[in-house]
Amino acid sequence: MSFAAELTISLLLILGGVFILVGSFGLLRLKDLYVRLHAPTKATTLGLGGVLAGSMVYMFDLQGYATIKEILITVFLVITAPVTAHILAKVAMHHQVKTMDRTRNKEHVEQAREQLPPHQDSEQSTKYGQE
Amino acid sequence: MSMVSKVLPLPLHSVTLLIVWLALNASIGLGHILLGTALGIIIPLLCKPLRMPEAPVKRPLKVISYIAIVAKDILVANVQVALLVVGPMRNIKPGFVAVPLDLPNIFPITVLASTVTMTPGTVSCEISSDKKWLYVHVLNMPDDEQEIIDFIKQRYEARIKEIFAC
Numbered sequence: 001m002s003f004a005a006e007l008t009i010s011l012l013l014i015l016g017g018v019f020i021l022v023g024s025f026g027l028l029r030l031k032d033l034y035v036r037l038h039a040p041t042k043a044t045t046l047g048l049g050g051v052l053a054g055s056m057v058y059m060f061d062l063q064g065y066a067t068i069k070e071i072l073i074t075v076f077l078v079i080t081a082p083v084t085a086h087i088l089a090k091v092a093m094h095h096q097v098k099t100m101d102r103t104r105n106k107e108h109v110e111q112a113r114e115q116l117p118p119h120q121d122s123e124q125s126t127k128y129g130q131e
Numbered sequence: 132m133s134m135v136s137k138v139l140p141l142p143l144h145s146v147t148l149l150i151v152w153l154a155l156n157a158s159i160g161l162g163h164i165l166l167g168t169a170l171g172i173i174i175p176l177l178c179k180p181l182r183m184p185e186a187p188v189k190r191p192l193k194v195i196s197y198i199a200i201v202a203k204d205i206l207v208a209n210v211q212v213a214l215l216v217v218g219p220m221r222n223i224k225p226g227f228v229a230v231p232l233d234l235p236n237i238f239p240i241t242v243l244a245s246t247v248t249m250t251p252g253t254v255s256c257e258i259s260s261d262k263k264w265l266y267v268h269v270l271n272m273p274d275d276e277q278e279i280i281d282f283i284k285q286r287y288e289a290r291i292k293e294i295f296a297c
Binding site: 019022023025026029030031032034035037038039041042045046047067068069072078079081082083085086089090093099100102103104105106108109111112113115116117118 | 151154155157205206208209210212213216217220223224225226227228229244245246247248249252254255256257258259260261263264266268270272276
């Protein structure tokens, strides 16, 4: 394997690894479930993308042709990750999971749980925050 | 004709499944073609009853530019969220926002909700049963929540509307 290929693969793997690490670190560090949801849904996409791109370069270097397996995996991930996040958020609302103290518009949770439209006046009263 | 549509209720899905199966195995051997065809027939038969009536894509070219925009936003979102996670916690100002929806069909709403989850600092949480409001959790709330609503509506919803011509 040529040095250039090795370097590209290493860089892609490091990039992917860093983002996956940050995503997992976010799970540990962030304070409530809703905020935690942000870390794995986003940071991991690029992380996995990096690892898969590395795998693609490796296979291309090894076999001389590119496989689109990795692209398919990325597509499946992008399609399924939001669904998981959505269901987790939904379950959290039904279990009345505690939110961070400074979360704004908490009253939306009550309405969202019952799948009702928001109170019209709440939109106005909280529009300019209470911080 | 009815016989064919009975065995292949969703011909396009069957062909896609076969292609995806061959691509996943990176081979066009006879065994994989047979197996892929079998999967392409069985899976649509099983999934047929689960399908919802969905809006057809009216402007396929717009789909490509939409995917490009979303892909770019996903990259930006990844870096932004990574920085927020590593940075000081006081920078995180979470909040909920109710986004009024203007899409009539369940499929465009699904596309919008998924896009919202994948893009900067927002996760879609719930949809009101009348399909008019999307509840979104925002990681980093600007002082004026209208900014977030306008961003989602102009950047994504307007484009989805164009794609489905609704």
